[in-house]
Amino acid sequence: MFNVTLIIPTYNRPKLLNDCIESILIQTRLPDELIVVDDGDLDEIPLESQCTQAGIALRYIKKDVPGLTESRNAGVRIATGDIIFFLDDDVILDREYIDQIMVVYENAPDDRIGGVGGAITNIKPMHLHRRLRRWVERFFIISGFQEGRVLPSGYFTDFTASIPGGETLKDVDFLSGGVMSFKRQIFEQFRFTDRYRAYGLGEDKDFTFQVAQQYRLVFNKKATLVHLEAIEMRPDKRLWGKKFVLGRYLFFRDHVLKNPWQWILFAYATTGYLIIRTMIFYVSWRKENAEHVLGILDGIYDIIRQRVLIRR
Template identity: 50%
Template sequence: MQYKASIIIPTYNRPVDLKNCIRSILDQTVLPYELIVIDDGNLSELPLKAECEQAGIKYVYFKKDKPGLTASRNKGIELVTGDIVFFFDDDVVLFPDYIEQILNIYNMSEDVGGVGGAIANHKRLNLVKKIRKILEIPFMVSGVREGRVLPSGFCTSFGTTPFEIKKVTEVDFLSGGVSSFKKEVFNTFKFDAKHFLNYGMGEDKDFSYRVSKAYKLIYTPHARLYHYEAPQMRPNGYREVFMFVVFTHYFFKTHVKKSPVEWLFFFYAFWGYLLSRILVCIFAPKKHNVNKLRGLLGGFYDVIVRGTKTVE
């Protein structure tokens, strides 16, 4: 089948990064049918609009009044007219055959609802992080199979272990900025803008894991891109780990927990995560690592004592 690819790019005040991303889209071996730019900031001009239209790519621009990644993705979905919907962060640069490799997977099976690619420039694990991962595996904080959800509610994210996926593999979830879905998926599923208001910590796992219950999700290491993550767009160490704990608790309660006994898995994993963070602070007592430990304790207090219901 000849699928028409639509691309959604939420963007926030990074015109140079966005231009580099779109240029890599123009260099694809298979061009998309349309490009949808959702502006959460203030773009002064639309990067490479004329070049896209000259190449036959429909260029759609939408300016949002209130920033928010999750809401931007849902707005993009409302505007989509293609068959396969790609989500990219505005700071990625695609390898020339990225879209072609993804569409090849959809052509292999009608049961596939979502396909994700690989980030080629993941940071390698240093010695401290490798020791952490070894400790976290028996505590069910992490596993040896990336893209899997553990009984504890913790997830083994892509690029976070020494065990890189090297072949096309069915997975439990996909990473938001490196994912694609059949348009029909959105007839049933939407990103949860209620629980993920301002920052998309885990909203991609929440959405794609729900989709995985109805469709196959596939990860292919053959579709690759670079992610040039801007440091200023990331939360500080405290906020990052705080949100991670809040999200993991929410994800566990919403998708994994089936009986009261399973709370033991969650708390067992949490204490393992706490232990690993304490060891990091002992062997690498930097302010950043101490702030992450504080964020972990703050997140635990928030979800257990205050009963937080919204990831903000």
Template identity: 50%
Template sequence: MKSASIVIPTYNRPAELEACLRSILGQSVAPLEVIVVDDGNLAQVPLAPDFETRGIRLVLHRKDRPGLTESRNVGATLARGDVILYLDDDTVLFADYVEQLLAVYEHRDVGGVGGIIDNPKPMRLPHHIRYLYDLVFLNRGLREGRVLPSGFCTDFGTTWFPVRETREADFVDGGVSSFRREIFADMRFTERYREFGLGEDKDFSIRVARRYGLAVTPNARLLHHESPKMRPDKRLWGRKFVLGRYLFFRDHVRTKWWSWLAFAWALAGYLLARTIIAALSLRRDEFRRVAGILGAARDIALGRISLSKADNREDGA
């Protein structure tokens, strides 16, 4: 079986990080190494003596330039294993998570494999209604892990049809992703999403899918205990979500003139949905999100997002 390097970007969440590391120590197949890339003030990696006892190399890398994208790229540079597994610092792995991911590489010639979050938010009546709405506006589809003609994506754990078997996918989520280390010789997570939008994991994984193949397996599962820390500004979040979808659509989905109609239809549906939610909840942060969406839509319509496709660098320079 191939060797695994686990890369964990972290920022001032030592308790969550310790729970993640403890679950790594309990793996049925131990990784070769764990690389913690710190943007905060972590004095030392929790459970370091336990990793030494298990013979698992433990690396703490501190960097000056913050950001998840940079952390993922730095981690790939430091890794020695055949396969690089990316984890969020607030995840807890099932005991066979590493084993199940690596097993897919033994049977499929793919560049990357994604796992599944086992504790998504449950779908109640309002979520079912929203799902039907999203189907109409091309915000979501029927098959998880697929990209729609609108440039919007059908995320995992958000439909009536969860992944039941290992299969091909257009993208995987960054916090449950893994990739062959060799592909990083000429590919990197793009820095462009740092400033303009969200979704650098989808951008990277769809490039891997089209060049090397990509799979998702329900056999590799983890829990995501979303930390209450670092809650984003909703206005900025709304803006970056829309701009991220726009950049993704333009680089990877757009084909003919009618593609723009699909994107515009999906964007209008998303804006309407968030406006209704804000009106019903009367929450200030939801109105801020709507303001961010409107600002992003305005900038797209006025051509203020002028980055070329060439800016989406795939090389290691």
């Protein structure tokens, strides 16, 4: 039996954190350790006495340097579990979430599994207009036919609530940040990078894709949770659009680019993304969609002008 540590970075959202911990306390398999990494001003950890009574070792870190990446690394430094889970503070775990993740590790026929991720069940359903958009995204190599796969354009196919074909488990190229777990020894080789914070989004893809080059990453659709994704996390649509494009650029440059011809694929996909978001604006005429388009243009301008020069 592996010992289990859960790490939850949080920032001024005590009600959401309370609900998250509440869902942890009713798990069919309780964690051995819970680490709360606080970037805000928590007066107290919600449900602290209940965690102690349940036999969960509760640890608290108050950070001076803000940032999700730093929070994850800070949690790893003091974690004692054999398996380390990362959760966002706005997730609600289904009762068997930890159990379903641990089954994969404990029943593995070899030692090559490095990480296991779960499925978010409250993703918006694929209505007709969304299905049509997905086909356009595939045409521009923004998305593909297999979830959890990195594409030659540097873009990738994110997870929906299920895996086509009815598979329960699937080997993938990356895991999503708020629903991932890893064996402790992974962190002897890898750390989350903070270089995406200033420029782009996608530090979870950067980290997990590197792990996938040496270990198996497994997506388990039976390990389910709800991700509330609080709206205040993305208040600036223009900045978010810019960081989205720059995040794809950094990932492509550092992990996918092998020859100069691949720049054509990245440029093609990014142009397609701009076209799609522009069409969404013209259909909706909403200010936030216009801001998103302007952010994409900002990101493309920075790439052309080579303003994103950081290297690993």
